[in-house]
Every structure is written in C-alpha cells, then in structure tokens.
Amino acid sequence: xxxxxxxxxxxxxxxxxxxxxxxxxxxxxxxxxxxxxxxxxxxxxxxxxxxxxxxxxxxxxxxxxxxxxxxxxxxxxxxxxxxxxxxxxxxxxxxxxxxxxxxxxxxxxxxxxxxxxxxxxxxxxxxxxxxxxxxxxxxxxxxxxxxxxxxxxxxxxxxxxxxxxxxxxxxxxxxxxxxxxxxxxxxxxxxxxxxxxxxxxxxxxxxxxxxxxxxxxxxxxxxxxxxxxxxxxxxxxxxxxxxxxxxxxxxxxxxxxxxxxxxxxxxxxxxxxxxxxx
Amino acid sequence: xxxxxxxxxxxxxxxxxxxxxxxxxxxxxxxxxxxxxxxxxxxxxxxxxxxxxxxxxxxxxxxxxxxxxxxxxxxxxxxxxxxxxxxxxxxxxxxxxxxxxxxxxxxxxxxxxxxxxxxxxxxxxxxxxxxxxxxxxxxxxxxxxxxxxxxxxxxxxxxxxxxxxxxxxxxxxxxxxxxxxxxxxxxxxxxxxxxxxxxxxxxxxxxxxxxxxxxxxxxxxxxxxxxxxxxxxxxxxxxxxxxxxxxxxxxxxxxxxxxxxxxxxxxxxxxxxxxxxxxxxxxxxxxxxxxx
Numbered sequence: 001x002x003x004x005x006x007x008x009x010x011x012x013x014x015x016x017x018x019x020x021x022x023x024x025x026x027x028x029x030x031x032x033x034x035x036x037x038x039x040x041x042x043x044x045x046x047x048x049x050x051x052x053x054x055x056x057x058x059x060x061x062x063x064x065x066x067x068x069x070x071x072x073x074x075x076x077x078x079x080x081x082x083x084x085x086x087x088x089x090x091x092x093x094x095x096x097x098x099x100x101x102x103x104x105x106x107x108x109x110x111x112x113x114x115x116x117x118x119x120x121x122x123x124x125x126x127x128x129x130x131x132x133x134x135x136x137x138x139x140x141x142x143x144x145x146x147x148x149x150x151x152x153x154x155x156x157x158x159x160x161x162x163x164x165x166x167x168x169x170x171x172x173x174x175x176x177x178x179x180x181x182x183x184x185x186x187x188x189x190x191x192x193x194x195x196x197x198x199x200x201x202x203x204x205x206x207x208x209x210x211x212x213x214x215x216x217x218x219x220x221x222x223x224x225x226x227x228x229x230x231x232x233x234x235x236x237x238x239x240x241x242x243x244x245x246x247x248x249x250x251x252x253x254x255x256x257x258x259x260x261x262x263x264x265x266x267x268x269x270x271x272x273x274x275x276x277x278x
Numbered sequence: 279x280x281x282x283x284x285x286x287x288x289x290x291x292x293x294x295x296x297x298x299x300x301x302x303x304x305x306x307x308x309x310x311x312x313x314x315x316x317x318x319x320x321x322x323x324x325x326x327x328x329x330x331x332x333x334x335x336x337x338x339x340x341x342x343x344x345x346x347x348x349x350x351x352x353x354x355x356x357x358x359x360x361x362x363x364x365x366x367x368x369x370x371x372x373x374x375x376x377x378x379x380x381x382x383x384x385x386x387x388x389x390x391x392x393x394x395x396x397x398x399x400x401x402x403x404x405x406x407x408x409x410x411x412x413x414x415x416x417x418x419x420x421x422x423x424x425x426x427x428x429x430x431x432x433x434x435x436x437x438x439x440x441x442x443x444x445x446x447x448x449x450x451x452x453x454x455x456x457x458x459x460x461x462x463x464x465x466x467x468x469x470x471x472x473x474x475x476x477x478x479x480x481x482x483x484x485x486x487x488x489x490x491x492x493x494x495x496x497x498x499x500x501x502x503x504x505x506x507x508x509x510x511x512x513x514x515x516x517x518x519x520x521x522x523x524x525x526x527x528x529x530x531x532x533x534x535x536x537x538x539x540x541x542x543x544x545x546x547x548x549x550x551x552x553x554x555x556x557x558x559x560x561x562x563x564x565x566x567x568x569x570x
Contacts, residue, residue: 014377021369022387025448029390031413032402048416089297096294103284104291117306121554123506123527124547127534128309128316148305151298181290210395212509228397249398256393264386
C-alpha cells in the first residue's frame with residue numbers, strides 16, 4: 001500500500017467515529033425540521049418515516065398567518081438594538097477600566113461591582129427586577145426587556161482585556177497630538193477593537209434572540225411578543241400544538257444558524273481566547 | 279497643571295463607565311436591595327406591603343415544598359454534571375486529534391444545538407420523546423419493547439430534561455475544551471510518544487491533568503447552569519408531573535408571579551443566592567481554582 005493510502009486507512013476509523021458522533025448530535029434538529037414538513041396526519045401515526053411522504057408548508061402558512069413575522073420583527077428589534085447598546089457601552093466601560101487604571105485609583109473597585117453580576121444568577125433577581133421595570137413605566141414595553149439586560153460583565157471583561165493588551169503609549173501619543181479623551185477613544189482606540197466586537201456582537205445577538213424570562217413576564221400585549229413567547233404560547237394548558245410549534249421553532253432557529261455559519265470562526269476563536277487558560 | 283490633567287481624566291473615566299454603571303445599578307443593584315427589603319414584608323406585588331420581620335424566613339425553613347424543590351434541583355445537577363463535562367471533553371479530543379480529517383465540519387455540526395434557545399431545545403427533545411408518536415418510543419416498539427411514559431414518570435421526565443440540557447450544552451463546552459487542549463504544549467505529547475506511551479495512557483496521564491483548569495471552569499459553569507435550569511423545562515414538562523420537575527428557580531417564579539407572594543419569593547431568592555454562592559465557593563476551594 002502506498003504511503004498516503006496507508007495514512008487514509010489509519011485515519012478512517014477515528015474520522016468516521018467523529019463524523020457519526022457529530023451527526024448524532026445534529027440529528028434532533030434534522031428530525032425537528034423534517035417533521036415540520038409532514039402533514040398533521042403523518043405526524044401522529046405509526047410507523048414513522050424519516051422523510052415526509054409529501055412535503056407540505058401548511059404548518060408554516062398557518063403560523064405565518066397568525067402574525068409570526070410581527071414577532072420576528074419584535075425579536076429583531078430586541079436583538080439588533082440590544083446588541084448595539086451592549087457593544088457601545090461595553091466598549092466604553094471596558095476601555096475606561098483599562099486605560100485609566102494608573103490615574104484613577106478605584107478602577108478595580110468599579111470592576112469588582114460589575115463582577116458581582118457574574119456571581120449572582122440574574123434569575124434570582126427577576127422578581128424585584130420586574131417591580132423596577134413596572135415602576136419605570138416600562139411594563140409591556142420592548143425597552144423594558146432591552147435595558148435590563150444590555151449590561152454584560154462578559155462584554156465589559158472582553159473589552160477590558162483587549163484594551164489592557166494595547167500599549168498606553170498609543171493613548172499618550174494621541175493626547176500629545178491634542179486629541180481629547182472622547183476623540184482618543186473614538187478615532188484611535190475603538191478601531192483597534194474589532195475582533196472582540198464581532199465575537200461579542202454574535203453572542204449578544206444570540207442571547208437577545210433567545211431571551212425568554214423577561215419578555216415572558218414584561219410583554220403582555222400579544223402584538224409585542226417576541227418569537228420565543230409566541231412559540232411558548234403553542235404550549236397550552238391541555239397540551240402542545242405540535243404541528244404549529246414545530247414550524248415556529250424551525251423558523252426561529254434559521255436566522256441564528258445562518259449567522260453562525262457565516263461568522264463561526266469568531267465564535268470558536270473568541271470563546272477559546274477569552275481568558276480560558278489551559 | 280498636573281492636577282487639572284488628572285481631574286479631567288477622572289471625569290472622562292466616570293463618563294465612560296456611566297452608561298454601564300447606571301443600567302447595572304438600576305436593574306441589578308437596586309433589585310438586589312429591593313429583594314432584601316421585600317423579604318421582610320408580605321408584599322403581594324400590588325398593594326399590600328407590611329413589615330413582618332423574619333416571618334418569611336421562618337416559613338421558608340419549615341416549608342417542605344421548598345426543601346423538596348431544592349433537593350430535586352441538587353439531584354438533577356449531580357446526575358447531569360458528569361455528562362456535561364465528560365462528553366464535551368471526549369468530543370473535543372476527537373476534533374483536535376491529528377488522526378481526524380473532518381475537524382471543522384464536526385465542530386460546526388456539534389456546536390449548532392448550542393445556538394438554540396433553551397425553550398426550543400426543550401421542544402426539540404420533547405418531540406423525540408413524546409409518549410405517543412415520538413421517535414424514541416417508535417424505536418423501542420420496533421425493537422419489541424414497551425413504549426415508556428416519558429412525561430408521566432418523574433424519573434423518566436427528569437432524564438429527558440437532563441438529556442436535553444446535555445445535548446444543548448455539548449457544543450459550548452467542546453469549544454471551551456478545544457481552547458484548553460490547544461494550550462497544552464505539543465512537546466509533552468512528542469516526549470510521551472517517544473517514551474512509548476499508548477493513546478489511552480497519554481489521554482489519562484497527560485491530557486486530563488493538563489486540562490485541570492479548563493475542566494474546573496466547565497464544571498463551575500455547568501453547575502451554575504444546571505442549578506438554575508428553567509426555560510428548558512418549560513419546553514418539556516413545565517415542572518410536572520405534579521411538581522416532580524419543578525426546580526428551584528421555577529419554584530421562586532411560581533411563588534412570586536403565580537401566587538403573588540413577592541415577599542416570600544424574595545426571601546427564597548436570597549437563600550438560594552447564598553446556597554449557589556456557597557456551592558461555587560466550595561468548588562473553587564476544592565480545586566484551588568483549577569490550579570495544579
């Protein structure tokens with residue numbers, strides 16, 4: 001046997017195992033997608049077949065007819081606006097915590113306050129959070145589900161780490177050239193932070209798109225529902241409206257999977273680089 | 279001159295951190311304070327709010343449903359934790375192995391479930407495990423077995439939730455472990471292979487010990503995420519049968535938002551917060567923060 005062939009056969013076993021494992025992991029999603037194209041009769045009768053005997057869009061049509069794109073719009077608004085705010089304020093905060101560390105003596109104290117956010121699970125504060133949201137008049141308002149979640153310690157931490165790695169002489173050079181603090185941030189330092197920005201943007205978008213607890217508790221008017229809440233509403237007191245919930249779930253995961261496939265190198269690179277030491 | 283310069287920078291510092299600090303105070307620190315305050319009252323989320331001292335805490339420590347819910351949460355966490363850490367570690371070793379050809383594809387496919395919302399994860403797995411016309415029961419039947427009542431049996435229902443949770447987090451922890459594996463110096467592996475170490479020996483004697491900090495991180499994150507499992511359960515059992523899969527966060531929400539006992543719910547929240555922090559502290563001490 002020639003050498004390359006020998007290598008291929010030696011590697012065939014592990015490669016096949018790996019491929020099989022990853023296909024098994026993906027399988028539940030494949031099953032969800034294929035099921036969503038089956039007719040209701042076929043969904044609820046044995047024997048089950050892998051592929052629909054006839055592809056039908058009837059469940060999709062029903063879900064869309066019930067105003068699904070309105071919920072998509074609300075979710076997009078939450079995800080895009082929430083992510084934009086997260087990026088701007090995290091960059092500002094992380095920048096300040098890194099750059100003024102020699103001039104302001106309490107930067108670590110301020111950073112410590114934000115770290116509290118990672119120590120205490122947000123879920124244990126949901127009850128009083130809803131009280132605050134109501135008191136601010138943000139009940140049943142999309143801003144009531146955006147503003148409470150845009151501050152993320154992860155984001156602040158990421159930008160702080162990033163700006164700690166950039167020499168302070170950049171800032172000093174800009175100052176000597178007469179740039180004020182805001183200009184230094186905007187024109188000198190911000191453009192240097194692109195890779196953390198993309199990683200955080202993807203994660204933030206995904207978090208907001210998948211947000212569940214606050215939208216469920218804060219948005220009461222059906223017109224204001226996000227996708228997740230619309231999906232939840234197919235789970236009734238007497239059981240699940242499977243044919244609709246399958247189609248709605250599939251539509252809810254498409255944007256996030258497309259985004260991931262386009263930008264995945266930032267996720268894998270960003271996650272493994274963000275302070276996880278080996 | 280010098281002081282004016284520094285003063286300007288102090289002001290700039292505060293302006294830069296102001297948005298985060300303001301939002302964090304409003305939606306995190308104030309609720310934390312309110313939680314402490316409410317826990318001494320009988321607040322119903324609406325009109326009634328009287329100071330009742332430690333009554334909520336007394337009620338809480340005598341509440342069997344609270345202990346049951348907490349115990350259930352611990353059992354669920356302990357049962358799921360090994361799988362949450364070990365399966366991603368094994369997969370990460372596969373997709374970083376030199377002998378595997380399709381690493382990129384395998385990573386992508388494995389990561390995809392991590393993109394789904396907890397609710398949709400619950401729905402996806404629930405669909406496979408539904409008692410009538412579910413795929414798993416179909417396979418069991420085809421092999422000559424009796425279909426199982428996945429939703430009605432408390433143990434099976436907990437298993438399905440655990441399965442869903444593990445399934446959805448595998449990709450995320452795989453990526454964390456890939457980062458850890460890539461940081462192990464290659465020379466160590468070369469030395470081991472020269473010394474005639476087998477694949478299994480290398481994995482157990484080199485990879486596993488060298489990965490200790492990453493494993494610690496994965497264990498800590500998994501523990502917290504398992505302890506606060508909520509949205510996923512809403513896609514599967516909604517806490518049933520009975521209260522058999524009502525974990526502690528849902529217990530708090532039921533008290534607060536369904537039974538309008540904001541005061542009591544706040545007291546539970548604070549106790550749970552302390553318990554969670556204590557568990558994280560013990561893990562941290564036990565593993566020296568993952569340092570070798």
